[in-house]
Amino acid sequence: MSQRKAVALISGGLDSMLAAKVIQDQGIHVEGINFYTGFCVEGHTHAIRKKDKIKPKRNNALWTAEQLGIKLHIVDIIEEYKDIVLNPKHGYGAHLNPCLDCKIFMVSKAKQWIAENNFDFIITGEVIGQRPMSQRRETMPIVSRESGADDLLLRPLCAKNLPETRPELEGWVKRDGLHDFSGRTRKPQMALAESFGFKDYAQPAGGCCFLTDEAYSDKLADLWEARGKRQYELDDIMLLKVGRHIRPKSNFKLIVAREEGEARFLEGYKKTYAHMSPESHRGPLTLIDGEVSEEDLILAAQITARYSQGREADQVTVKVVQNGEVKQLDVTPMPAHKLPTEWHV
Numbered sequence: 001m002s003q004r005k006a007v008a009l010i011s012g013g014l015d016s017m018l019a020a021k022v023i024q025d026q027g028i029h030v031e032g033i034n035f036y037t038g039f040c041v042e043g044h045t046h047a048i049r050k051k052d053k054i055k056p057k058r059n060n061a062l063w064t065a066e067q068l069g070i071k072l073h074i075v076d077i078i079e080e081y082k083d084i085v086l087n088p089k090h091g092y093g094a095h096l097n098p099c100l101d102c103k104i105f106m107v108s109k110a111k112q113w114i115a116e117n118n119f120d121f122i123i124t125g126e127v128i129g130q131r132p133m134s135q136r137r138e139t140m141p142i143v144s145r146e147s148g149a150d151d152l153l154l155r156p157l158c159a160k161n162l163p164e165t166r167p168e169l170e171g172w173v174k175r176d177g178l179h180d181f182s183g184r185t186r187k188p189q190m191a192l193a194e195s196f197g198f199k200d201y202a203q204p205a206g207g208c209c210f211l212t213d214e215a216y217s218d219k220l221a222d223l224w225e226a227r228g229k230r231q232y233e234l235d236d237i238m239l240l241k242v243g244r245h246i247r248p249k250s251n252f253k254l255i256v257a258r259e260e261g262e263a264r265f266l267e268g269y270k271k272t273y274a275h276m277s278p279e280s281h282r283g284p285l286t287l288i289d290g291e292v293s294e295e296d297l298i299l300a301a302q303i304t305a306r307y308s309q310g311r312e313a314d315q316v317t318v319k320v321v322q323n324g325e326v327k328q329l330d331v332t333p334m335p336a337h338k339l340p341t342e343w344h345v
């Protein structure tokens with residue numbers, strides 16, 4: 001019999017790494033698949049912000065694959081994923097995270113992938129009860145069924161708590177070598193990691209993407225409201241990960257760099273957005289998203305000045321670039337207590 005082949009959904013977190021290892025150890029050929037939605041936490045904010053310099057700049061999915069010695073397929077699903085974020089059939093979690101629809105979608109893409117690549121089954125690092133929305137006893141069969149993967153979806157970390165799947169029934173893998181983890185505790189995973197000699201691994205707090213973050217979801221909802229339609233492009237969701245986002249009035253929003261790394265990143269958007277930065281003092285680059293009047297520009301300049309080294313000065317000169325025209329505005333920095341609320345992640 002030829003060696004059986006499984007594709008593992010690799011998020012970069014510990015669970016998917018363990019699930020792949022458990023199956024690898026049963027003599028199955030495992031390859032990884034990682035879906036890029038644009039909302040992924042990794043390899044972006046940490047790479048941009050100077051203060052996060054100590055954090056490793058690695059892409060955890062690639063790093064996981066390297067640890068396991070498996071090939072990793074990174075699949076861009078940005079366009080198709082929009083419908084999942086905008087119209088989740090099963091609704092959202094605590095924020096704008098459509099976790100259940102997302103899981104179903106990713107497993108369905110993996111199902112398509114195994115058919116095209118001649119693989120036998122799919123594995124995920126799901127654990128019953130681990131996550132409130134997508135990883136519950138009731139949702140496990142929903143993911144299997146609605147993705148079309150059915151009994152070709154094996155969850156090695158909690159398989160013993162679930163009905164037998166085809167890989168077990170056919171004897172491709174031994175049920176005895178699978179696990180019965182459940183609940184929110186991470187202890188069994190940590191013990192298993194220890195037994196495999198995995199010491200350094202990523203431990204995502206809320207989830208694998210920014211949609212589980214409250215401030216991020218608020219900014220996305222605000223973007224939809226301001227534009228009058230629920231829609232986004234990749235640049236929009238990238239910018240939501242960077243800087244202070246401040247909406248002084250309903251017609252415009254400011255994105256103010258918090259530090260050098262962010263300023264460099266925002267520089268890349270100077271052609272698309274009107275922007276400003278203090279000239280008389282050191283201070284941040286601010287992008288302006290929306291149609292603004294002269295009066296709005298003064299307000300924006302006062303806020304930008306507030307975040308500059310001239311925050312206590314009587315006057316700060318701010319350079320404004322709008323539609324190719326350059327001008328200077330002399331403004332008094334906005335007092336701290338008058339600053340509109342800001343969001344940042």
Ligand code: SF4
Pocket residue numbers: 097098099100102103134206207208209210211212
């Ligand atoms: S946290 Fe994000 S990537 Fe993970 S399942 Fe939920 S929506 Fe999908």
